[in-house]
Amino acid sequence: MSNTPTDPVPLAQALIRCPSVTPADAGALGVLEAALAPLGFACHRMRFGETENLFARRGTESPHFCYAGHTDVVPPGEQGWTDGPFSGVVRDGTLYGRGACDMKGGIAAFVAGLTDFLAANPNHAGSISLLITGDEEGPAKDGTTRVLDWMAETGHIPDMALVGEPTSRAALGDIVKVGRRGSMTAYITLFGTQGHSAYPQRADNPIHRLVRVLHRLTAAPIDQGSEFFEATTLQVTGFDVGNTANNVIPAEARAMLNIRFNDLHTSAGLTEHLHAALRAEGARYEMRIDCSGESFLTSPGPFVDGLQRAVERATGRPATLDTGGGTSDARFIARFCPVAELGGVGSTMHKVDECVPVAELRDLATLYRLVLEESLR
Structure with a gap:
């Protein structure tokens, strides 16, 4: 294994440059599939209504860890962007573009962390999957909930799931959401x-x-x-x-x-x-x-404990368990398995000049690698 961690920035840029305003895909899932297939993932593309979705899995055994997210974004608006909303430009150590924060940057960080985890643990226990939808920012009718039905029918329901929404409040990893109202x-x-x-x-x-x-x-x-x-x-x-x-x-x-x-x-x-x-x-x-x-809660236990250990290893600080905010696709996953949410700092999501510091994105990739180490022991 190389001592140099995989950089999530190039993949994040490629995803941002796909103008996937919900429910359009604009090539985003193709970019992601091209990154996952060489890592040994079996990729399943499925379309429901106007929504494109991707389920990708590596391995068949338990424990099965699933990372869930979305490549669709909210409309960028017509004014105020310093660069084009889909430019994916890095300026002064910060990556800009619609989805940089919510949540193409997070997906890229997971793939980077996953790449490093696999390089260090080629014979890891269990299996890893990604459930990526294109309608989280829209009606949420033809995305995660429909893919979960397919997963249930085909034997792909995970033992645990992590939604990569930008849940951190002030610093990376300060919040792990274990439920939603x-x-x-x-x-x-x-x-x-x-x-x-x-x-x-x-x-x-x-x-x-x-x-x-x-x-x-x-x-x-x-x-x-x-x-x-x-x-x-x-x-x-x-x-x-x-x-x-x-x-x-x-x-x-x-x-x-x-x-x-x-x-x-x-x-x-x-x-x-x-x-x-x-x-x-x-x-x-x-x-x-x-x-x-409906409201849901993933009570403290092995999965949540592992997330907290990963955060402390990555940041040197404990995470706070939280249930605040609105809703997310975790509400659908909670019907099938324990689920939590952990991602970057969400201070610029849905804003003009949405952005994420490059250093934070790279730290998030490290955090996700540690999450896999803790979850697939």
């Missing part, structure tokens, strides 16, 4: 009786009822949080009547709510919580629920 949106239409505002006794104002329902739902916290999660939050994100006349009591009123919930709840239980509040006001209503993911 669930997210659900409720669309409520509450019905009344239309009438003249001068004769309210002849009408039933749905706005008044809906305001009381919303007060009932927001007057007190749903919970106080749990061991690894902050408190559940309910936010009113929309309120609409559509009334253009100032002297008409409308026939209906609509509200939209978003709930981010911890591991004390399920979407089904919170749906009943909403129904109970509506029934308590004697409301006539319709409600539609859209749950984009």
Whole structure:
């Protein structure tokens, strides 16, 4: 094995130069496949709807470690970039371009770390795979969740998975995400009786009822949080009547709510919580629920312990276990195996002049090599 670590920068540049604005692939998965095939990975390309996905695996035995990520990116916008958003230029020790941070840089770092791991451990235990999707930044309907179904059908479900989202907060490896809150949106239409505002006794104002329902739902916290999660939050994100006349009591009123919930709840239980509040006001209503993911937690154990050891070996600092933030594709993987998230510092993701320091990218490659050493003992 060479004493010189594999540099992730050239692969990161090649990936950034593919303008893979979700759900377009623009050649990004081909670049990745070309890097993995010489390392002995069997690559499976699969398309669902408009989304291109890649599953690549080396080996067939357990333990099976899977790295999950995405090559699609958010639109770059039209103004403000110092260089082109897909230039992949390195300037003053920093790599610039859409996806440098979220998360083409992370994928390149994993491949570099993987290359060095294989060179030092050609007969390592178990197997390694990558699940890379092209729709994480989009609807997330035809990517990770569909590939997981295929993996289940074909015997490729891993024993553990690491999502390479840029989860670090201030310094590389300071945060390991071991869970995420669930997210659900409720669309409520509450019905009344239309009438003249001068004769309210002849009408039933749905706005008044809906305001009381919303007060009932927001007057007190749903919970106080749990061991690894902050408190559940309910936010009113929309309120609409559509009334253009100032002297008409409308026939209906609509509200939209978003709930981010911890591991004390399920979407089904919170749906009943909403129904109970509506029934308590004697409301006539319709409600539609859209749950984009249930909450999940990977409890401390061998997998999480190994991640923490790898972080301390790489950085000299312990990692904090965290469950904050929004959702990620880890919510789909959690249905099948233990999953955590660990990546670079996410301070510039989705911003103009998105970037990552080259030194951080190289350190991330080292961290991922150590993660493999700890996970495939």
